[in-house]
Amino acid sequence: MNNNALLNIGIFAVFVVATLVVVIRASRNTKTAADYLAAGRAFTGPQNGVAIAGDYLSAASFLGIAGAIALNGYDGFLYSIGFLVAWLVALLLVAELLRNTGKYTMGDVLSFRMRQRPVRAAAATSTMAVSFFYLLAQMAGAGGLVALLLGITGKLGQAVVIAIVGALMIAYVLIGGMKGTTWVQIIKAVLLIIGAGVMTLWVLGKFGLNLSSLLGAAVDNAPKAGERLLGPGLQYGATGTSKLDFLSLALALVLGTAGLPHILMRFYTVPTAKEARRSVVWAIWLIGLFYLFTLVLGYGAAALVGPEKINAAPGKANSAAPLLAEALGGPLLLGLIAAVAFATILAVVAGLTITASASFAHDIYANIIKKGAAEDKDAEVKVARRTAIVIGIVSILGGIAANGQNIAFLVALAFAVAASANLPTILYSLFWKRFNTSGALWSIYGGLTVTITLIVLSPAVSGKPSSMFPNADFDLFPLANPGIVSIPVAFALGYLGTVLSKEHDRDKYAEMEVRALTGVGAEKAVSH
Structure with missing residues (x-):
């Protein structure tokens, strides 16, 4: 193992130990289900915004996006635009109303005025599916990233790396719950935005702080693509x-954020709907700033590294940002930026x-199996912890299968x-009075x-x-992303299911509307 690999392992180890210390300290006050699943609703809007x-x-x-821009230019930047614009949907339509209506999970909101058991089961199933696709992307990214840093080229070595990431992930969740996880996310967001900002200024400095010069160099260093x-x-x-x-793809990106369970769950870690709204505003500013950085990083990778070297590296497009760091500041900057990327994944x-384990524990165990009357007040937390172990194992196996895929693309599927x-x-649920369980x-x-x-x-x-x-061939559907078909179909099915059923609880909708819009009763947020 070379000195660069040892340096990278050392930087990784420092980060992992530091974050584990933070998680252990945060776990000292984790006693109830509200502490474990919603961080005791103790975070402020700005803190939660950074965590989001x-x-x-x-x-x-x-x-993924830096690599997509380095290889595909403008078309790669469309990922950044889609991911950012999506927050307007979350801010204007979802954040405050969800915080007022729910308790811990998306299932709380969807089942508020419906028949509890079938709707909670459906919400938990959907949460698991979205989380699984998202986890695939992160695990695939971990495999490619660490393979690049440590020079691991074999599939077996990368599979071991993915397994180690999964084990660390399980440890964070078991020890710290939502509170520990939130602090890890805050630390990681600060490191990521600072790291990307430093690299952005460094890249621009190489071209006299002139964006046009950078773009021209990117075109010159990508002869196959050229000015395209x-x-x-x-x-x-x-x-x-x-x-x-x-x-x-654009439809999926713009409309997907407001349906991501792990983002929606963050709204329950703040004490009020006002703080939920503040947290989204903070998140939009920070995320928007970061996506401006990705434009420079992507074209910087094209100019200073080149598409051929990126495609030849382990992880391919996913290696563009670390390779750019190495081109700018050598092994030390590569190690630091890779540690930040590793922190991002963790x-x-x-x-x-x-999120997935909370959905199973709260929606399936507490409200379906135990019908809201678990004999042990800590049972919900115990079930959540056991579920986290199972999810960790499944995501490790899935990540090994997905290793090498472009992770921006895998996330687009989620x-x-x-x-x-x-x-x-x-x-x-939030806006249509007639909507019912069947819908x-x-x-x-x-x-x-x-x-x-x-x-x-596909x-x-x-x-x-x-x-x-690649060796199989059953691609009967021509589009790589199904959003343009699946999203309208889902809206249509919700409408049909509703109008074909006579169920309609006007009183419950009125109660939900008052709570969603005013927050009356939201602080207790009791199960129904």
Whole structure:
């Protein structure tokens, strides 16, 4: 093992030990379900906003988007635009109303005026599905990143790395719960934005703080793409199908955020709806600033590293940002930036794991199996911890299968599932009086089934050299992202399921409307 690899391992170890200390300290006050699942609702709006940025700025944002811009230019930057614009949907339609209506999970909101057991089961199923796709992306990013740093080229070595990341993730969640996870996300967000900011200024400094000079150098160093790197169409403009695929991707990105369970759950860690709204405003500013950095980092990687070297590295597009760090500041900066990327992966997978385990413990165990009357007041936390272990093991196996895929693309699939299965049900629940249990089940299960079926039958999974299973060929659906089909279908199914059922609880909707808009009763947020 060379000196660079030892340096990188040392930087990783310092970060892991420091964050574990923070998690252990945070866990001292974790005693109740509210402490473990919602951090005792003790975080302020600005603190939660930084944590949301930490949760949202995943490995896809840092590694995947920088790589996509380096290889595909303008078309890669569309990921940044989609991820950012999506926050307007979350801010204007969802954040405050969800905080007022729920307690710990998305299932609380969706089941508020419905039949509890079937809707909670559906919400938990959807939460697990979205979390699984998102976890795939993070684990794949971990494998490629550490392979690049330590020079591990074999699949077995990368699989071991993914397993280590999974074990650390499980440790964070078991020890610290939501409180510990939130502090890890805050630390990681600060490190990531500072690290990306320093690299951005460094790149611009190489070109006399002149963005035009940077773009010109990127074009010169990418002879195959040439000036197409600066305009739309390099990745999505070749055929009518690829243009449709871009539209599908844009829909999934813009509408998906407001349906991501691990983001929605963050709104319950603040004491009031006002703080939930403040946290989203803080998150938008921080996330927007970071995505401006990705533009410079992506084109900087194209100019200073080059597409050929990026494609030849372990992790391919995901290696663009670390390779840029090495080109700028040598092994030390590479180690520091990679540690930040590693922190990014750990923080996001911990957030996803606690969300999925909380949904199972709160929605399935406490409210379906025990019908809201668990004999042990700590049982919900115990079940959440056991579920986190199972989710960790499943995500490790999935991450090994997905290793080598572009993680921005894998995250876009998670957004498609969230936009199709969750968003229609959330919006109908909050804004449509007539909506009922049947409509909720049709939109969740229907949206989930259509989306996953189309993903399985898409070129993302089989039929192309870049597919997850390149040697198989069952790509019957032509689009890599199914959002343009699955999102309208899910809305339509929610409508049909509602109008074909006579169930309608006017009183419960009136109660939900008052609580959602005013916050009356939200502080207690008791189960119904």
